[in-house]
Amino acid sequence: MTRSPRPDISVVLPTHNELSNLKILIPQIIRVLKSKSLEIIVVDDASTDGSSSWLKAQHRRYPLIHPLFGTKLRGIGFALHRGYNASKGEVIVSLDADLSLSPQIIPRLLAKINQGYDLVVGSRHHRLGKYEAPNPTVKQKRLISHLANSLIKTLLPIGITDFSLDCRAIRHGLWRQLKLQEKTNIWLIEMIITAAIKKARFTEIPVRFKDRRFGVSKLNLKREVLFTGYHVLGLIAQYYGNLLVRLP
Numbered sequence: 036m037t038r039s040p041r042p043d044i045s046v047v048l049p050t051h052n053e054l055s056n057l058k059i060l061i062p063q064i065i066r067v068l069k070s071k072s073l074e075i076i077v078v079d080d081a082s083t084d085g086s087s088s089w090l091k092a093q094h095r096r097y098p099l100i101h102p103l104f105g106t107k108l109r110g111i112g113f114a115l116h117r118g119y120n121a122s123k124g125e126v127i128v129s130l131d132a133d134l135s136l137s138p139q140i141i142p143r144l145l146a147k148i149n150q151g152y153d154l155v156v157g158s159r160h161h162r163l164g165k166y167e168a169p170n171p172t173v174k175q176k177r178l179i180s181h182l183a184n185s186l187i188k189t190l191l192p193i194g195i196t197d198f199s200l201d202c203r204a205i206r207h208g209l210w211r212q213l214k215l216q217e218k219t220n221i222w223l224i225e226m227i228i229t230a231a232i233k234k235a236r237f238t239e240i241p242v243r244f245k246d247r248r249f250g251v252s253k254l255n256l257k258r259e260v261l262f263t264g265y266h267v268l269g270l271i272a273q274y275y276g277n278l279l280v281r282l283p
Contacts (some may be wrong), residue, residue: 045124047113080105112222144204157202164241
C-alpha cells in the first residue's frame, strides 16, 4: 500500500504506552477501510513500552502508517491537534487507541459525512448508545461523564449529547477553519462549540464504549472535573457572545 497525495481518509490515533492495543487496532482499521485510500497518523507521546520501534518498523512495511513522536505528554488535545494538522485526507477521523471503540464505527461516521454533514461525533450518552462499566472505577468515570455532558447539553442545546469522546469525523476544510487553542481533553469540546459558531452542519451517532483491554487509563478524574468546568463555561460564553454579535 502506498500513500496517495490526497487520501480519502486520515485516521488520527493519539497514544501513550498503547503498543498492545495498536497491534490489534491498526490492522483492524486497515481491513475496515480497505476500499478507501488511507493514511493512519499515530501521535505517540513519550511511550516507554516499545511503541516507537514498532511504529517505525510498521511505517517501513506499510507507508500509509505515519508515526509522529513527542518527547513528553502534553495532553490529548495537543496530540490530536498535531495529528489533524499533519493529515492530508479529505476527511479526518480520530479514535482513542485503547480499543474502547470498534473501528467498525468509522464507516458509520463516514456515511453521515457523505450525507452532507461537516462534523460527526460518536456519543456514549445517546439514547441508543452504551457506556459499559464492568467495575466501580469505570462506573465512577461513567457517572462523571454523564453528569458533565448532561450539563453541557443543557447549557448548549445544539443536538449533541456527548461532547468529550474522541470519536469523530470532520471535513478537512472545516478543520482548517476552526483554529482551536486548547491542549487537554477540552480540545474535543472546543471543536464542537467552535464548529457551532461557524454554523457547520454537525450530528452524532450512538456508539458502544467498552473498557480498555490492555494498558492503563491516563485520565485524572479530579483534575478533569476542576479544570474542565472552568474552561468549558468560557467556551459556552463565547458561543452565546457570538450569537449576540450576530443579532440585528
